Amino acid sequence: MASIAVEMRDVVKTFQTPEGTHLNAVDHVSLKIDDGEFFSLLGSSGCGKTTSLRMIAGFEWPTSGELFIHGKPMGHTPPYQRPVNTVFQNYALFQHMSIFENVAFGLEMEKRPKFDIQDRVARALEMVQLTGLDRRRPRQLSGGQQQRVALARALVKVPDVLLLDEPLGALDLKLRKEMQLELKALQQKVGITFVYVTHDQEEALTMSDRIAVMSKGKVMQLGTPVEIYERPNCRFVADFIGESNFFEGKITATAGDQATVFVPALNAEVIGLLTGNLVNGQQATVSIRPEKIRISSEPVLNTNCFKGVVTQTTYIGADTHVYLDVYGMRIKVWDMNKISTLDPRAHYTVGETVCVTLFPENTLVMATN
């Protein structure tokens, strides 16, 4: 069984706003990050992900609650006494030092012997493929290279946990994609726990072992990328990660992990999978991803089938995005273009009436937030 690298136990961080009111940037967060895990904190700006990271690093101290690193309480330990290192958003490379001096800085602070420092710095620079640039100044390197220096500088200390604060945010798209794969490979190679802060859902899904989706200082859902995408536990998560169609309604019956929801807008009942703890009579949101909806000319099932009119189609190449009007509700469907043809009617025509099927195993019933 894996031991726990970082644990946040009921952590609150309160800031004073310029207007003088108090704001919980992190609001009673509890989570455990396993040893050797690639863990992402995902959310839009102001959700508390960076503040959480900064508390693990030691730049901020919790207002209440406690933070453990490898089982030791560390909420009020200064950063220089924690076995964690950080890769900063804008790298924070020391401009007045060479690349070598930057990477050696942390080892110097540990008062390691000179030959040891030289050896380790050389290996760290090799690991990030920057051998030979050690005499340069940070300004003389490209953005991607600076990013690698920041990585080497943190990793050379062999921390228990590496914290990364949107490290790829300043890079262009292509480089970012490359670095995502590289970072993931690197993490598996060195076996260090990575805690990764990002607002980019695709990045989080690509790289993480587990993701904590945050909003307004709270963790909304914690799970593997597949869990987060396929079984979002609430409307916020389903909406934030990928795209989805939502119907509001009330649960009329539950059976095992299935629930029946009456949706007033459709004037019909929809059957779907329950995610989260919901009971009969509760308000709920029905969510279905656009790529999981089936369009056909005839009804496929007895239930969960509705008539809709095509209002707009957009050809995207691999998919055709079809927008439908179902009892006045706008529903989006991503339909894969499996037939190679130039005939637009092979797909869909505006004004056409079709059957929309929401398969119960793809239809999720979740909390409304």
Add this chain to the structure above:
Amino acid sequence: MNPHRRSPLINIATVLVYFFLYAPIIVLMLYAFNASRTNILFEGFITEWGPLRMQGSLVLQSPCGPFHWFCELAKNREVMAAAENTLLIAVISTLVSTTIGTMSALALQRYNFRLKPFSQLSLYIPIVIPEIVMGIGILVLFSQLFSLINSALGLAPDARLSMGLGTVILSHIAFCVPFVTLVVQARLQGFDKAYEEAAMDLGANELTTFWRVTLPMILPGVLSGALLAFTLSLDDFVITFFTTGPGATTLPIYVYGLLRRIITPQVNALSFVWVSIVLIAVLLLQRLQSREN
């Protein structure tokens, strides 16, 4: 459209203003080679290296030739003493005001504390009141304080406290600090705290972080603050005038005293040397700074 196009009127005005700025200084420097003893009239340059005729009658033997007045200056004990004082005052007040000014800039930029608004206000005052007001205030303080102490302790006349180098240095520090603080603060405003966090993250404590990361990165600001303090102190007349005492004459005070009595081209020679030294120092500093970048 050429962005650098300017009206010819602007060019003419510019030439005139530069002429206005430089003509007095050039005349001043030329007169350092004046073959007149009183420097009221320009009697031509000293050209010969041998015996020197001055104002018709007077004949001097000058081994220095055209640099006669510079040699006279070097022989002038009062000038040398004043130069020594000026430099001593400037160096000490620059060192102290740069140190404590940098500290206060850090405090104002990075920390919140109860005395902050008061500190900001008090640092702002010397910039918006005439120097003479501060000078008078310090004069009143020291004269009242010293007479109180002297009479209370019944000190003998030669043991009495009086104005001197000490009071001048303290006053110079006081009026330099706000300017140093302002300059360093401006530099700190553009300084990302992430650098300090990175240092601490890598294992440096607060003190090490300051010496290894913060100070090197704000050094240009600290240096320009120091340069400003140094020039302010060198140039200062008013505050020195009111806080100086016997044995603490500075060059500006000495020159002022001379100007009210008799003037010889020695003053011009002094100006010549002064301007040259300052110019060379500034050019050297600029060379150093541009090499840094």
Add this chain to the structure above:
Amino acid sequence: MLKKLREDRPFQGTVLILPTLVFMVGLLIIPLLLTLVVSFGTRSPDGGVIYGFSLNNYLRLLGYSTNCPGGQPACFDPLYLQILWRSLTLAFNTTVLVILMAYPLAYFIARSPAKRRNMFLFLVLVPLWTNFVIRVYAWMMLLRTQGVINGVLGYFAGLLGIPFAPLEMLYTPGAVLVGMVYEFLPFMILPIYTSLEKIENALYEAAADLGANPFRTFLRVTLPLSMPGVVAGTILVFIPVMGTFIVSDLLGGRQVILVGNLIQNQFLTARDPTFGSAASLILMIMTLIVTYFYSRKFGFGEEIVAA
């Protein structure tokens, strides 16, 4: 104690600013308060201070006099009000002249190619590095009756065969004005340059594109955008001119007595520190009022730092 120094941020800030505060309180706040106390006192026969609460010094500044012709007990003597007024008008005139001279030069530098700007700015700064007193001396040499200007004028008059009587320029109000302008001109050039330099070229192009001729562009775009620099420069010039006494002393002789001369005289010659203190405070109040209205109307600071 160590723990407090490590963890208590407000305490750290206070410790950092403490040395500065000691100087500011000891050599600025306390002296100013003491000046206020002394200004309410009366002069002792040996030139000391008898503490008390008397408004006599302020009344004297406002024209109340007990030294009257014809043995009257009290009368109006405008002497000191005239000095205050003279200082104000001189500061005002100096500032206006300095703006008129500084603006074209600052504009010239700001519109020069970027690599030459630093050199032009450097040329503005060089005169500042000569000493203040030395700069006044230079003007004494230029302006005196047998001085350089009269020499040059006489030479040309001689060439043209015009009879020439040397002009009396030194020890006149005009000499003081020229000296003041010379001393403080660079302090106006720098802030105006700073604000002009910030104006993007695109703005000039936009104005031209919208049909404004160069003159209207200047009036509607350049001038308003450079106002912060003019205001900052005004403060940097106006305040010291109000308080300077060497320029008027050396170039004005007995002709031009300003508040600064009055204060200096009270402390060093007339030996009445109480009256000198009152004059000093009045001077401070006058400048503070001007600064207050300026900074409230326009706001400044950045330009002053830049200078």
